[in-house]
Amino acid sequence: GENVGLHLPTLSVQEGDNSIINCAYSNSASDYFIWYKQESGKGPQFIIDIRSNMDKRQGQRVTVLLNKTVKHLSLQIAATQPGDSAVYFCAETGGGGTSYGKLTFGQGTILTVHP
Amino acid sequence: NAGVMQNPRHLVRRRGQEARLRCSPVKGHSHVYWYRQLPEEGLKFMVYLQKENIIDESGMPKERFSAEFPKEGPSILRIQQVVRGDSAAYFCASSPFGKGPYNEQFFGPGTRLTVL
Numbered sequence: 001g002e003n004v005g006l007h008l009p010t011l012s013v014q015e016g017d018n019s020i021i022n023c024a025y026s027n028s029a030s031d032y033f034i035w036y037k038q039e040s041g042k043g044p045q046f047i048i049d050i051r052s053n054m055d056k057r058q059g060q061r062v063t064v065l066l067n068k069t070v071k072h073l074s075l076q077i078a079a080t081q082p083g084d085s086a087v088y089f090c091a092e093t094g095g096g097g098t099s100y101g102k103l104t105f106g107q108g109t110i111l112t113v114h115p
Numbered sequence: 116n117a118g119v120m121q122n123p124r125h126l127v128r129r130r131g132q133e134a135r136l137r138c139s140p141v142k143g144h145s146h147v148y149w150y151r152q153l154p155e156e157g158l159k160f161m162v163y164l165q166k167e168n169i170i171d172e173s174g175m176p177k178e179r180f181s182a183e184f185p186k187e188g189p190s191i192l193r194i195q196q197v198v199r200g201d202s203a204a205y206f207c208a209s210s211p212f213g214k215g216p217y218n219e220q221f222f223g224p225g226t227r228l229t230v231l
Contacts, residue, residue, distance in 0.1 A: 008155050032217045034219075036222075041224075041225075042224055042225070043119070043206050043208075043222030043223050043224050043225050044158065044206070044222045045222070046219060046220075046221075049219070089157050089158070091157075093217060094217070101146065101148060101163035101170055101171055102148075102160045102163060102171055102173070102174070103148075103150075103158070103160060103220065104160065105150075105157030105158045105159070106157055107156070107157055108155075108156070108157050
């Protein structure tokens with residue numbers, strides 16, 4: 001893949017701070033976006049999703065922002081906790097038909113939360 | 116409530132051997148997806164299956180790789196004549212059949228394949 005040999009971006013924060021993780025997506029036809037959290041040795045875990053007809057969606061302690069003009073997605077985590085330490089991936093899908101079965105994942109960002 | 120189950124969790128094979136990875140979806144889920152993850156990379160889509168039917172295999176290598184989701188039993192991802200470049204974590208996800216175009220995919224813990 002195009003990211004072979006590259007290290008993942010990292011973000012280090014102090015416990016209690018807010019975290020912002022960014023993602024650029026590639027397919028302008030995508031209309032559904034998801035953020036996943038992956039802890040070491042585990043599969044991705046759903047955090048929050050957003051459809052292309054929205055530009056903001058809030059969950060518990062998390063907010064996702066979507067800017068379709070520049071194809072940018074961000075995940076904001078409020079009051080970050082040590083348990084939030086993980087790799088975070090954005091994923092996109094859509095375009096109609098069976099393409100909804102196929103998630104395209106971004107590179108990922110390593111979040112480290114210091115107590 | 117059992118989530119997606121994958122076995123084995125770790126698999127070691129020598130070059131030229133076959134690897135069989137199994138995935139049991141969430142009970143009631145009719146769609147299964149396989150993804151591959153290399154170290155420090157995101158997951159890459161391989162194949163999307165429904166019971167007894169391959170819907171999208173656009174991410175599957177043309178040779179040595181095959182997948183099935185039979186009417187009964189788990190989904191199987193089969194890799195023949197493995198090479199070192201096949202070493203990766205393989206994740207399975209499942210989703211229910213729903214009315215909308217997108218159904219949330221629930222991921223299993225993955226199978227880590229090491230080819231010696």
